Amino acid sequence: xxxxxxxxxxxxxxxxxxxxxxxxxxxxxxxxxxxxxxxxxxxxxxxxxxxxxxxxxxxxxxxxxxxxxxxxxxxxxxxxxxxxxxxxxxxxxxxxxxxxxxxxxxxxxxxxxxxxxxxxxxxxxxxxxxxxxxxxxxxxxxxxxxxxxxxxxxxxxxxxxxxxxxxxxxxxxxxxxxxxxxxxxxxxxxxxxxxxxxxxxxxxxxxxxxxxx
Numbered sequence: 001x002x003x004x005x006x007x008x009x010x011x012x013x014x015x016x017x018x019x020x021x022x023x024x025x026x027x028x029x030x031x032x033x034x035x036x037x038x039x040x041x042x043x044x045x046x047x048x049x050x051x052x053x054x055x056x057x058x059x060x061x062x063x064x065x066x067x068x069x070x071x072x073x074x075x076x077x078x079x080x081x082x083x084x085x086x087x088x089x090x091x092x093x094x095x096x097x098x099x100x101x102x103x104x105x106x107x108x109x110x111x112x113x114x115x116x117x118x119x120x121x122x123x124x125x126x127x128x129x130x131x132x133x134x135x136x137x138x139x140x141x142x143x144x145x146x147x148x149x150x151x152x153x154x155x156x157x158x159x160x161x162x163x164x165x166x167x168x169x170x171x172x173x174x175x176x177x178x179x180x181x182x183x184x185x186x187x188x189x190x191x192x193x194x195x196x197x198x199x200x201x202x203x204x205x206x207x208x209x210x211x212x213x
Contacts, residue, residue, distance in 0.1 A: 026062035028098050029053045035097065052090040066098065118187050167209075170197045174206040 033053070036046045059077040151159040160166075173182040179190035182197070201209075 023066050023098070024063055025057070025060055025066060028066065029057070029062070029094070031101075032094055032097055049090055049094070052087050053094060055087070056091065120187065122184060122187055124185055166196065169193075170200045171206045171209045173197045174201050174203060175210065 033046060033050060036049060056077055060073060147164070148159065169182070169186050172185055173179065173193050176182045176185070179193040179198070182193050183190045186193075
C-alpha cells in the first residue's frame with residue numbers, strides 16, 4: 001500500500017511516496033527506543049521520545065503495519081498531540097530512522113507546490129538504481145552557497161548559472177523523447193524544453209549520464 005508523508009523535519013515541502021515492508025507500528029517503536037538506548041542517548045532524551053510515541057500510539061493502531069497508516073492518519077495524529085513543533089520533529093526523527101532501516105521502499109518523489117518553481121505539485125518516478133540517493137534528499141538552506149562549495153571541492157573554475165539543472169534537463173528530454181513528459185518531470189513547459197534543452201546532448205552522452213547513478 002502506498003502512502004505519502006514526510007521523512008524528517010528537514011524535508012520541508014518535499015514528500016516521498018513509500019511502500020512499507022511488513023513492520024508494525026508497535027515493533028518499530030520498540031526497536032527505535034532500543035536503538036536510542038544502544039547509541040548512548042540520555043535517559044531524559046529517551047523519555048521524551050517515549051512520551052511522544054506513546055501519545056502517537058493513542059491515535060493509531062499499534063498492531064497495524066506501517067503500510068496501513070494513511071497520510072490523513074499521520075497528520076491527524078500530529079494535530080491531535082499538541083500544537084507545538086516538538087512532537088512533530090520527534091516524530092520526524094522516528095520516521096527517518098524507520099526509513100534508514102529499509103522498512104520503506106522508494107517508488108516516487110513528490111515535489112510539493114511550495115517547493116516547485118512553477119508552484120504546482122508533481123510526482124516523479126525514480127529510475128532504477130536511484131532509490132539509495134532519494135533517501136539523501138533534504139530541503140537545502142542557502143542552496144547557492146552549497147553549490148559553490150561543491151564547485152570548489154570539485155576543483156572547477158567556472159560554474160554556469162543553473163548548470164546542474166540544465167544538464168539534467170537536457171538528458172531527461174533526450175531520454176524521454178517527449179517534451180510533454182520531460183516538462184511534467186521537470187516542472188516547466190514544453191516550450192521551455194524546446195527553447196533551452198532540445199538537441200544539446202547525444203544519446204550516448206545521456207546513457208553515460210544516467211549510468212553515473
